[in-house]
Amino acid sequence: MDHSADNVDWSGLFHASGPAGDTPGRLAALLGEDAWAFVDGYSHLWSETLRREGKAWPATAPAAMLVAELLDNPLLGPDDPSLPDAMLAYLYAIGVAADLGDRAAETRARVEDRTPELRAWTAEYVSADADGRERMWRDGTGLGELVLDQAALACFDVVPELLRRVLPHLASERARRRTCAAAAVGSLARHPAATAQRPGLLGLLTSMARAADSSHDLATIVIAIGHLGGDTRPWLTSAHAGVRTCAALAPDLVGDDAAARVLLEPERSSRAFGETFGDLAPPLQLHVTLNRDLAPGLRGI
Incomplete structure (x- = not known):
């Protein structure tokens, strides 16, 4: 077409x-x-x-x-x-x-x-x-x-x-x-x-995530992995709070106890979540989707 x-x-x-x-x-x-x-x-x-x-x-x-x-x-x-x-x-x-x-x-x-x-x-x-x-x-x-x-x-x-x-x-x-x-x-x-492309793309994105040299880039890539049905659990224990939160937002982790505990962190302070990325705004996906799928504590970042 x-x-x-x-x-x-x-x-x-x-x-x-x-x-x-x-x-x-x-x-x-x-x-x-x-x-x-x-x-x-x-x-x-x-x-x-x-x-x-x-x-x-x-x-x-x-x-x-x-x-x-x-x-x-x-x-x-x-x-x-x-x-x-x-x-x-x-x-x-x-x-x-x-x-x-x-x-x-x-x-x-x-x-x-x-x-x-x-x-x-x-x-x-x-x-x-x-x-x-x-x-x-x-x-x-x-x-x-x-x-x-x-x-x-x-x-x-x-x-x-x-x-x-x-x-x-x-x-x-x-x-x-x-x-x-x-x-x-x-x-x-x-x-x-x-x-048919998705498994290969998930493999590539996972490699990119492992090689990412900034928490902002890593969080953005982790969200993409989650959107495609990939496993974001390895990043639930990241030292960076923003990365942990983005990993926990994966659709496949709805109802997952570990992800739910991570999402309680930004609910205490959405401002603190935004500040985890320093001078950069949180990953673009969190803005373009206009909070429609986000945890309550992330709305309005």
């Missing part, structure tokens, strides 16, 4: 502020030298193409493909290596938005059954003014929510290509780039199409 962003009809899509015809140009500014346009494009990427709860707009999937193209463009931050890292962080967020679990087939059936209605609703939405768009969310048809389900499904469908684009960055010469790539792999490789 061709998921290239080259032939996307952006005028027929929308993001947080309305019609998405502005998205390609604003993201292209990330490759330019105009500082104001760059800041505007970066803000647009995070605030307009993703919903606040970490879910998708109709413009999200093609925006993700643009980001994948930016990731390998030598014009992206030649003097700022953190910019490709930020693109990997965005692709991690796409993996979260696309993680439909066992609901993909049911979602696809509901969407395909009402495709003409969804197309008509979207066409009306992008041609309406701000007040009209606001009324459409309350029109009682449920079509708006189904359009958002369609958007999540579109992200689900591009994940295999995004994963292919991310994998080479696991071998980057830059430790932080490898870590950001590991975080992205931790969400993207949850896709059913990656089932």
Whole structure:
């Protein structure tokens, strides 16, 4: 399936502020030298193409493909290596938005059954003014929510290509780039199409974790291992409180007594947990998921 962003009809899509015809140009500014346009494009990427709860707009999937193209463009931050890292962080967020679990087939059936209605609703939405768009969310048809389900499904469908684009960055010469790539792999490789790759990826991530030279990188990689169903128990006894907590958050450790005891530590002080990483913020996964799967004591870090 061709998921290239080259032939996307952006005028027929929308993001947080309305019609998405502005998205390609604003993201292209990330490759330019105009500082104001760059800041505007970066803000647009995070605030307009993703919903606040970490879910998708109709413009999200093609925006993700643009980001994948930016990731390998030598014009992206030649003097700022953190910019490709930020693109990997965005692709991690796409993996979260696309993680439909066992609901993909049911979602696809509901969407395909009402495709003409969804197309008509979207066409009306992008041609309406701000007040009209606001009324459409309350029109009682449920079509708006189904359009958002369609958007999540579109992200689900591009994940295999995004994963292919991310994998080479696991071998980057830059430790932080490898870590950001590991975080992205931790969400993207949850896709059913990656089932056969997962054991090999878990082996690679485990090797990366053992070789990590900072607690921040280690914690980030450990979360990725947990997201892919790997065993994070070896890090429950880490000397670093932040690493222990990230290991305990693995979905497979829900109900595990040792993990539960570790999670009681940050519940006593979420501020103390955040400070365990020094001047760095806690691993990006804890922010992008907006605390939705976190222990109560970690909310609001």
